[in-house]
Amino acid sequence: AQSVAQPEDQVNVAEGNPLTVKCTYSVSGNPYLFWYVQYPNRGLQFLLKYITGDNLVKGSYGFEAEFNKSQTSFHLKKPSALVSDSALYFCAVRHSSSNTGKLIFGQGTTLQVKP
Amino acid sequence: ETGVTQTPRHLVMGMTNKKSLKCEQHLGHNAMYWYKQSAKKPLELMFVYNFKEQTENNSVPSRFSPECPNSSHLFLHLHTLQPEDSALYLCASSLPQGSGANVLTFGAGSRLTVL
Numbered sequence: 495a496q497s498v499a500q501p502e503d504q505v506n507v508a509e510g511n512p513l514t515v516k517c518t519y520s521v522s523g524n525p526y527l528f529w530y531v532q533y534p535n536r537g538l539q540f541l542l543k544y545i546t547g548d549n550l551v552k553g554s555y556g557f558e559a560e561f562n563k564s565q566t567s568f569h570l571k572k573p574s575a576l577v578s579d580s581a582l583y584f585c586a587v588r589h590s591s592s593n594t595g596k597l598i599f600g601q602g603t604t605l606q607v608k609p
Numbered sequence: 610e611t612g613v614t615q616t617p618r619h620l621v622m623g624m625t626n627k628k629s630l631k632c633e634q635h636l637g638h639n640a641m642y643w644y645k646q647s648a649k650k651p652l653e654l655m656f657v658y659n660f661k662e663q664t665e666n667n668s669v670p671s672r673f674s675p676e677c678p679n680s681s682h683l684f685l686h687l688h689t690l691q692p693e694d695s696a697l698y699l700c701a702s703s704l705p706q707g708s709g710a711n712v713l714t715f716g717a718g719s720r721l722t723v724l
Contacts, residue, residue, distance in 0.1 A: 498651070528712070530713075536717050536718075537611060537613070537615075537701075537716050537717045537718050538699065538715040540712045540713070540714070596654060596665060598651075600651055601650055
């Protein structure tokens with residue numbers, strides 16, 4: 495069965511410092527991997543996805559994520575955090591051969607960026 | 610504004626009431642989804658519709674009844690709910706199922722409180 499784990503409920507980082515939000519996944523075969531962000535009182539917004547090719551994926555707002563097949567990880571990173579990055583971040587996985595569109599989400603990680 | 614509009618944004622209902630949540634998208638998508646978001650838990654996929662046909666019912670109790678009259682509109686009819694059904698209900702849409710790389714576009718959600 496497919497699953498996604500986000501091991502940290504909350505990540506705290508100072509503004510200007512690099513940030514990492516961790517995600518590991520379990521899926522048989524090749525995965526499609528996604529990151530979404532949710533700001534307060536809003537729905538989820540797409541940040542980036544990995545389908546195939548270069549393991550380093552660049553997305554919106556300066557975020558990037560690195561696909562590591564051997565470690566089954568897809569950690570979200572940003573070189574320099576902003577206070578406005580504070581939000582709830584979700585990692586999600588879908589099996590590449592899935593034709594039902596069923597996307598499995600992690601439980602979310604709250605990112606708190608302090609000035 | 611994401612192009613996916615959910616109404617009402619907030620709903621308080623008693624356990625014996627009947628109410629409905631509405632979702633509308635103007636993105637030309639043909640797949641629509643209902644997700645349930647509870648605090649500290651992964652998003653739970655409830656229902657998926659592809660070209661108005663239901664393709665996924667994730668063992669959702671019958672007190673939740675979806676309706677998809679066309680590819681632009683999705684409803685969630687609620688009756689005799691339980692307090693544990695209180696949550697944020699998110700609607701999403703995407704290009705037709707069949708491509709695992711499809712990105713979901715979410716609405717802002719309907720916050721439901723069951724008394």
